[in-house]
Amino acid sequence: MESKISILITCLIFATAFQLLLPLSEASLEVGYYNYKNRCPKAESIVNYTVSSFVKKNSGLGAGLIRMFFHDCFVRGCDASVLLDPSPANPDPEKKSIPNNPSLRGFDVIDAAKAALEKACPGVVSCADIIALAARDAAYLLGKISYDIPTGRRDGKVSINAEALQFLPAPFFNLSQLEASFAIKGLNTSDMVALSGAHSIGRSHCSSFTSRLYPTTDPTMSARFANFLRILCPPPQNATIDGVVPQNFLKPNRLSKQYYFNVKALLGLFFSDWSLLTSKETRQQVTDYTTTPGLFEADFAKAMVKMGSIEVLTFPQGEIRGPTCRL
Ligand code: HEM
Structure with a gap:
């Protein structure tokens, strides 16, 4: 009995020492x-x-x-x-x-x-x-x-x-739905507005926004923009393929604050983009990004780092997958 107790105590001491050491060694991410x-x-x-x-x-x-x-x-x-x-x-x-x-x-x-x-x-x-x-x-x-x-x-x-x-938030989400999906991952509304600037680059499939074009134009989208998009994206029932369009027609490959100008001009592809105009705070942040040089870039960088720490696994959790990342 005595030896069992001493084994138990030794295990406890080791476990505690291990936990105490973790933050100093491998438990958190580090630059480099x-x-x-x-x-x-x-x-x-x-x-x-x-x-x-x-x-x-x-x-x-x-x-x-x-x-x-x-x-x-x-x-x-x-x-x-x-x-x-x-x-x-x-x-x-x-x-x-x-x-x-x-x-x-x-x-x-x-x-x-x-x-x-x-x-x-x-x-x-x-x-x-x-x-x-x-x-x-x-x-x-x-x-x-x-x-x-x-x-x-x-x-x-x-x-x-x-x-x-x-x-993952959907393109038809309103502001409170977007906020909730970021909050549950530890990101706040301001992070969400900053990260949304990634919609200044890349593309979208028509199917992600045709519900804003048919049967009638979503009034939260610019009518001229909707007319233009209807040329590129036919009604889903007539479409043979799901086409793609740039998210930002002006500079599709430039990660920039142009996204916020587009949102203000009702030129965002998604209802979720327009939703950033629906509270005083988020509307102000959108405007600030259009007017203050360097602000979007700085906030985007910070929010990317913050996003990169969501629920991470560090040693001894998880594994180093290999030889390929797919299996
Ligand atoms: C705020 C909520 C968000 C919603 C509802 C959303 C939704 C979408 C949708 C529907 C697409 C188009 C997918 C397709 O049909 O091809 C898209 C594209 C894209 N999203 Fe988001 N997104 C959100 C946030 C973000 C964030 C936080 C980032 C990164 C920081 C991001 C980066 C991108 C990029 C770069 C593309 C273009 C991808 C490509 O060209 O391959 N999005 N997003």
């Missing part, structure tokens, strides 16, 4: 994580090189990577669960969900970065960090928005289609 302890000093430059070469050929992929980061972090935290392919054990992962399929893109960029990283430092760099670094690099390439992103995330093993639908 892969540079320390010679983990993989080339990690960030390998991701940067890969992202640059893809985005130079197709700038839309930069938009895809920024959206991938958002869709990863909002579902089970930033754990690369969005990258997992269907498998016999898990036939219905996030990747197959309506918000991700077929619109999410940039998977090939992550594959190429992971392959290069596995050659340089096998089994060291997580897929979750590759997404976070790739989104950071895309923000620089498309918007000259520059920030350090802490790393040290580990990868999850679970990915569930229904959770993407549950946690």
Whole structure:
């Protein structure tokens, strides 16, 4: 009996010591994580090189990577669960969900970065960090928005289609629905308004907004803009394919405050974009971004870092997935 008690006490002491040590060692993310302890000093430059070469050929992929980061972090935290392919054990992962399929893109960029990283430092760099670094690099390439992103995330093993639908905000959400979906992930309304500036780049499928064009024009959209969009996007029942249009017709590949000018002019594609005008505070923030130089860029950078810390897994949780991020 006595020896059992002493074993129990020893276990308790170890457990407590382990927990106390965690915050000092691996429990939180840190800028330059892969540079320390010679983990993989080339990690960030390998991701940067890969992202640059893809985005130079197709700038839309930069938009895809920024959206991938958002869709990863909002579902089970930033754990690369969005990258997992269907498998016999898990036939219905996030990747197959309506918000991700077929619109999410940039998977090939992550594959190429992971392959290069596995050659340089096998089994060291997580897929979750590759997404976070790739989104950071895309923000620089498309918007000259520059920030350090802490790393040290580990990868999850679970990915569930229904959770993407549950946690990702929909384009028909009103302001309180948008606020709620960000709040549940620890992001406030101001973060939400700043991050929405990502809708200055990339594209949307017609199906994401045709409910604002047919049968009648949504009065929260500019009538002239709606007429123009109707040329590009026929009524869903007549459409043979789900076409795509740029989110920002003026400068589709420039991550910039142009989004906020568009929102004010009722030129946002989604009802959710227009919703940012529906409270005094969010309307003011939209205006501030259009009038104060550098404000959007600074807030966007801060909010991307904050988003990158949502429900992260750190050692000893999760795993370093490999050799590919898809399995
Ligand atoms: C506020 C709530 C949000 C809603 C309702 C929303 C909804 C959408 C929808 C429906 C699309 C078009 C998908 C398609 O049909 O192809 C889209 C595209 C996009 N979203 Fe969002 N989004 C939101 C927030 C964000 C955030 C926080 C980010 C990143 C920081 C982001 C980045 C993007 C980007 C870059 C694209 C273009 C993707 C591409 O070209 O591949 N969005 N969003």
